[in-house]
Amino acid sequence: MKKITHRLSFTLALMLIMVTILSACSSDTNDAASTVAADGRKSGENGFIANRDVTGRIFLEGDGAQLPDDQVNNPVAQKIKEKTGMTMNWQSSGAADGLQELTVALATGDLPDVIEAYLDHGGRPEMPVLLKAAREGMFTDLRPYLENTKVLKNYLDPDFLPRDTRENIMFRPDFDGKVYFIHMNIPAKNTTDADRIHYRGGMWIRADIAKALNVDPTSIKTQDDLFNLAMKIKAGNFKDNNGKPITVIGPRKWGGQVVSSLFKNYDFGNGTQFDVQDGKVKHVAETDYALKSIDFVQKLLKAGLLDKEAFNMDGVRAEEAYNNGSYAISPYMNIAPDSLTMFEKTKYLPMDQMYNYKGEDAIYEKAKSGSQVWAIPATTKNPEQIVQFADYLASKEGKALWNYGIEGEDYKINDKGQYIFTDKVLSILNNSPQDERNTIPYFWGSLLGKTDVNNNKDFGELIRGANSQPDRYKLYFELMNYGNPKYKYWDGYTAASYLSEVPDIEASLKPVLDSYKDVLVQAFFAKDMTEATKILDDYRAQLKAAGVEQYEQYLQQKYDKDPSSVVFYIDAFF
Amino acid sequence: MDQHAVGKTPLNERIATIVNYILLASLSIIILLPLVNILALSFNDGKDASLGGIAFWPRIFSVSNYIEVFKNPAVINGLEVTLFRTIVGTAVSVLLTAMAAFALKNRNLPGVGIASMFIVFTMLFNGGIIPFFMVLKMFHLNNTIWVYIIPTLYSAWNLILVRTFFQSIDPSMEESAKIDGAHDFQVLFRIYFPLSMPVLSVICLFNGVMHWNDWFSGAFYVTDEKLRPLQTVLQQMLTAAEAMRKNLSMNAMMSASSTVTSESMKMAMVIISIVPIASIYPFIQKYFVQGIMVGSVKG
């Protein structure tokens, strides 16, 4: 007994030290991969790269749910392993905030072989963090490896990339020719408007209500039109699918955030907060538009037309509500292919042709889409193998695998060259769509493979599955082209992304700019317009103290020299 | 004493007594009402609950919210993580705290005075969350299960509590044991441990509750979802949409036959996270008073 207590206590006493030391010496992974395939192919021979298990991390806010349950042993991944020798395992934490996760991962050096982050455009909040990491040598220069690729080589062609991607993300002048990020989802060369998917991001209305009130959604142009329509809907006493009375206007489909499409007549500086008024660069809070939009939202709230929780409701609840038709109008939703199920259940119509502050009823879209970036941390060995792997996934052969699965088994090619899903896949799509990812790991493959995109040319359809389920996708195309809107395309350096060029102003101004959304919400819920005006006045004083005028001057100089060098009005929904 | 006083009690004191009872009864009710409300919502059919109007009793009774919650792997995993850290963390922490307090009780031992100051000062000032986070990084603790256990092994407050209690134990027992040849570990485990059950149960409870309720480390120090404790899963479900989406099968919820909604599931989650603690603490209640009282005596 004596010995036992003695020993036990001694062990416990040293536990803290032991564990700390042990965990500090955690082993290094990435052993050099063998470069001979099972069938004797060497690296570079007939598509073989190396026998290697690659680990990646995505910082994409919960999209990890779309990864296959087993990322290595599904048929498509096995087929890809046969060909290239590589397996790819993505980790995702489903955290609330991808940016926070990215920052923490960089700060703690918790980085696997390859990472992927959101970066719709160079004005995204992820950009400064990624730039800082790149400048501090956290990532590998990918430029040398791009030369030896087949698809990714296109990135070196100046005409392939949109201006924003080229100048702001990939081939930045301050990187001295080095390339740290590969921007994904770039359309292939020679794509036309027919190859473009329009997501119709903006306001939508429940189709049956529009019909019952005999309203043409495309005829809603002004805020007064919208308000009157909302009043009519309220008077109509509509119910949702559960029989509960509806609220007229709800949150964004993905939950609470301020969405400027709700007051589109006043959306000065959409997406960047800055724009030009009478030749002068201004922040939206310095114009009348800010107060007008607050006034409008207050009017909606006072009349009980807008859900009070619209600005902070969580996404799941919001999505449920839209599935149940609990709101007549959504300030913002779109037709991402996965929302087709919702539209089949409760049909909504785009009502996105209100005038913007410039008086145009056109819809703004990015000239060429880009969506995410991937990068290889400097600690990763043999980065060229990962670049080669990404290049394979982006090839037509690779794309076919993660878009359509195994030929014969999952799809067949008809005489028109169209890829048609087999009954096996169709039954999955119809009965348990959430299991599709285990047969066809679309999202998994898209992370490194979805670029140089031209689905019409490659697979004979704009959206995968459209030829296999023509009836279903009729609705999709109907919604996509509803009301034949006009489009305007933007490209280039956004007003928001210039901020990182003036670090002194950025440090003080950025937090103030970030708080604009919160300020708007406070003003929406202020007792009356007097209080709202005061809140806005305070905010203006804050902007001024934080150096907004210097930043405006900086933008003004750029703008006066070359108006195309700054993009003020973009499609981002704030 | 009270019996014969009743007749003489002035009117205003009698009224005060009645008011006192009424006030305390309403306090109990105010404390319980929100709980009962959430309980009712959690046992109500989700779709029906979304129509509003549920107060303290379910309108359409249903356990499907709970069934759906327990189908969710993140909840089960969170429960496992929480149980592990609560049991292991509490056990190790109580042992180590008792040992350190045992050493600290000897005020005359060289260095003990300085050690006490060293510990007490940490109650007054700390480096803040960011340097602390960097220390976790330095020792590669973040993203491991040990990040829950190691940084919470000791707390200055618990140390003082136990030390003060130890000091109140008659030292003559220790002396006579030592004359019989016992060394310090034996004295601690054979004499002090059995005598200190009240205070040890209290710090067990403190530690256990802290481990069970901690959502913060799981939210900020850990990114691996396999390491997320129940409270963090709950917190993210309550506040962050995307986490909820990942953790729930949206399709199952959206299907027409399902009566479960995200809101009703959250209510069930809340109840699940309360039940273990709420059912254990009344049994340890008698120790609180004794243990806490000791801590308030100046050490």
Next chain:
Amino acid sequence: MQAELDSMSKKRSKAKKAASAGLWKTIVANRYLYLMLLPCLIFFAIFSYLPMAGLVMAFKEFRFNGGMFGGPWVGMRYFKLFFSYPDAAQLIANTFIVGFLKIIVYFPFPILLALMLNELRTKWFKSMTQTISYLPYFLSWVVVAAFTTKVLAPDDGIFNQFVAALGGDGSTFYMMDGHYFYLIMFLTYVWKNIGWGSIIYLASMASIDPTLYEAAEMDGASKWRKIWHITLPSIRPTIAILFILDIGSLLTTGYEQNWLLRTAGNSDFSDILDTYVLRVGMMQGQYGYGAAVGLLQGLVGLILVIVTNYLVKRFSKNESSLW
């Protein structure tokens, strides 16, 4: 004379030697005790003092590849930046207001509850009330925040239903309106802590010598006078100690509540230094700046504790203080 001095210094050095030999002996004799203490000291060195040293981060630019002590010096840049941040004054003010509410305003509530419970003569009622009132202490702030949001939800929250039933508006969104924030924060704080806080006063009242009350009764003292002249003075040391300890705990757990109850609408009131550090430091990765603000916040806390300790010492005539 010289010889005397010599022998004295010899004696002294001998005594020193003996003392140091004695010290070594003591240490060896108590080696197990030191062994028990060692992990504890290592723990505080790593998890409390190393972060304090890490506060140099507040004066350095953080580098992703540099860790806590890497990165070039930037002097007072982050402090200047913080004080030029337009919301800085508000953040500091909010921190003090929240502290004031939780320490000063909240403080008498548990004492009051203890006095009320102490007057109860029905045993089952007393123990039931006590058990119920302790319960919220064991719930996490996550759960309490969930309750609060649900109960105060516009329209279908139970509180708004109640207001509507009384003929009120019933659609107020309390969580979004900053003017309600302090009230909500304070009430939830009382709700959660009052029962637990009263335990110690109750225990302290239980240990009051009953003969004091009996003597007072002989003199015909009323209930009020007994409370005022016997109960309260007897628990004064407890009150003083708890007062200081409350402040200590405020620094470590005060922000959870604000973090979880924060919404865009009430952020002007709910943002305190702690939550600000979490947001800009932990979430946006401005570690140097975050550490600087954290340092300010730590200093504010330290000052609060020292001042309170001083005041308590003065008013309690030295009979109780933390050190």
